[in-house]
Ligand SMILES: CCCCCCCCCCCCCC(=O)SCCNC(=O)CCNC(=O)[C@H](O)C(C)(C)COP(=O)(O)OP(=O)(O)OC[C@H]1O[C@@H](n2cnc3c(N)ncnc32)[C@H](O)[C@@H]1OP(=O)(O)O
């Protein structure tokens with residue numbers, strides 16, 4: 001293919017511009033740095049998923065594949081300088097099915113989740129994640145359970161099937177009972193699916209709390225630095241003998257204990273409040 005003679009000069013100039021512009025943006029614009037870091041986070045996960053897919057595919061769709069995804073993602077915390085400190089891991093029941101419930105601040109939760117993910121444990125995820133390119137396929141191969149949040153009836157019947165699978169195939173599930181990402185420094189009201197699931201299967205609930213990221217990450221402020229996060233595993237909550245009527249009180253009790261721990265371990269100096277800085281530099285606290 002013949003290129004117009006000036007084209008090389010233009011290409012060279014563009015390349016030089018990129019070489020200077022990108023580092024300049026990185027160093028002088030915290031917002032640009034935030035975008036690069038988030039773009040790399042997603043891009044890197046998509047790339048790792050491409051590597052994981054053939055390895056998982058030869059084993060077929062299997063919860064054991066979650067181990068492969070976990071191993072592949074464990075190093076990401078080092079790339080971002082995030083120290084993940086795990087406490088209470090001894091609370092995981094050693095060999096029985098259970099339902100893990102944890103707070104959901106951002107897609108960075110994947111880091112804390114992979115740090116403590118027990119064997120044969122699969123997350124319940126929104127159906128849209130299935131279409132996230134290679135990551136969606138890798139999740140499917142690892143047995144991630146997808147629910148359609150727009151169809152309550154369907155989501156509930158999937159959860160009821162899961163209650164059976166928990167017992168027959170000895171698996172554990174990880175649910176984010178807030179049902180969506182929430183970075184407002186507190187926890188949204190809990191949806192009850194996870195608790196119905198645990199009561200139906202009569203298995204314990206293991207609550208896990210990840211401390212606030214607001215020290216090092218704030219989407220609204222476009223701030224993403226290195227930092228520290230504590231992942232606390234709480235003692236299992238038994239559900240034997242409980243009936244569907246007990247679910248609302250059970251969900252409230254678990255949420256209350258998680259919120260107490262969340263406030264205790266979140267050392268962001270903002271009281272766990274909203275990280276959004278008002279124009280005057282005042283931090284708005286919304287508990
Ligand atoms: C290398 C590559 C790696 C890639 C990454 C790998 C890792 C990937 C990690 C991915 C992480 C991804 C993370 C993510 O994607 S997080 C987003 C998806 N997860 C969730 O949404 C989970 C939490 N949601 C729920 O539990 C909801 O309740 C569901 C979804 C079930 C329905 O929600 P919906 O909003 O539609 O309705 P509602 O909550 O108002 O409920 C309506 C009524 O039904 C009752 N009800 C509920 N359930 C049951 C039940 N089972 N049996 C009997 N009844 C049940 C309920 O009590 C209520 O009644 P009442 O109480 O008002 O009378």
Ligand SMILES: CCCCCCCC/C=C\CCCCCCCC(=O)OC[C@@H](O)COP(=O)(O)O
Nearest residue numbers: 042045046106107126131132133135179180181
């Ligand atoms: C060819 C198509 C390419 C599509 C590219 C899509 C880019 C996605 C890239 C990487 C995927 C990273 C997987 C991270 C998983 C994080 C799970 C997560 O945090 O899901 C959000 C969900 O809990 C709640 O969602 P909402 O807050 O309700 O919203």
